[in-house]
Amino acid sequence: MIGTFTLDQLRVLVTIAEVGSFSAAGRQLRRAQSAISQAIATLEATQGVALFDRRGHRPVLTDAGRVLAEHARLVLASAARFEAVAASTRGGVEPELALAIDPLVPTAPLIDSLHALRERFPDLPVSFSTEGLGGSLRRLRSGSAALAICLLLPAVPEDVVAYPLLRVGMRPVVALAHPLASLKRAAKPADLEHHVQLVLSDPVAPEGENFGLASARLWRFVDLGRRLDFLLAGFGWCRMPEHLIAEPLASGQLKTFRIHEDPTPKEGLTIYAAHARDREPGVAGKWLLEELKRRASEG
Known part of the structure; x- marks a missing residue:
């Protein structure tokens, strides 16, 4: 029993809505038509709502009945998921990953x-x-x-077990109108330190460990997409994952540049599981x- 109705009553309602009649629902559920009628009558009485118009040759769903039948489908689907998760948990599978x-x-x-x-x-x-x-x-x-x-970074902590999966290439980039975009040689520390560097930071400890800092002027971001917006708008430079800048590079919105003795690994940063x-x-x-x-x- 859920409140004032049962899952069985909802199942009967949904079955009638799907097959079109009480008698067909009885055959599908392998019950007498009287049992089907009683289940619907009890549901209507407890909810105080007419689910079927009985004035014609056969009962027809009312407007309220159609809406409630849809809600009943959702409830039954949720109940089925509930049972499935419980069954998986009994089998040793975690309830959520x-x-x-x-x-x-x-x-x-x-x-x-x-x-x-x-x-x-x-x-x-x-x-x-x-x-x-x-x-x-x-x-x-x-x-x-x-x-x-x-x-x-900079290494796998002792309290973590990690397995390398792939590498992500990181490239220094700026907007096309940024002064670094016109630099004809590898940028040296003196070239970078006066330009804003857009840094991805830990939101809990933004002043904590940072890697690859080369500028005296830092703008810190938690959201990578937001940092990309500011990069495209020409606010500064940063290293970005290659998979995220392929399109802006192809369209000419961004331009890569070289950094003298860049500490970022040429083969990319390692992603772990x-x-x-x-x-x-x-x-x-x-x-x-x-x-x-x-x-x-x-x-």
Whole structure:
């Protein structure tokens, strides 16, 4: 019983709406027509609403009945998901898989693995969080995420188990009208320090560890998309992931430039799949981790 109705009554209502009559609903549900009629009469009485117009040869859904039948479908679908999650949990699957993903991580290489996860665990609720730098590691340590797809700079912390998945190329870029865009040689520290550097920072500790700083004038951002907006508007320079600037470069909105003795690895920054050392993922999380590792080894 849910409040003043039962799931069985809702199932009867939805079945009648789908098959068109009480008698057809009885055949589909393998019940006597009298039982079908009684279920609807009880539902109408408890809700104080006429679900069917009985003046004709056969009962027809009223306007209220049509609307409530749609709501009944949603309730039944939700109840089915409830039962499916409970069944999966009884089988050892975690009730929810929480993933934390760094903003610099490209989504495309992860899509196939996430499709496979959905096929393998179709009833598993999955939640994603994308925060500023440091957010994924913080979620692992707090236990609010089972897995993180993230950067780990300057090195993998001792309290984290991490597996390299892919590399993301980072390129120094500016808007076409920015003074650095016309520089004919590699930029030296003296060239960079007077220009605003647009820095992606940890929202919790913005003055914490930062890497690749080369300017005395810093504008700090938590949101990568917002930083791109300011980059395109010519407010400063920064290093951006190649997958995010391909289109602005092709259209001429942005231009790359070289930095003398740039400390950023030429092969790109390593993206890891990671979990807390003292907190292993559940069944689905381990499955996804192995799937990500397998695709990384193949690709």
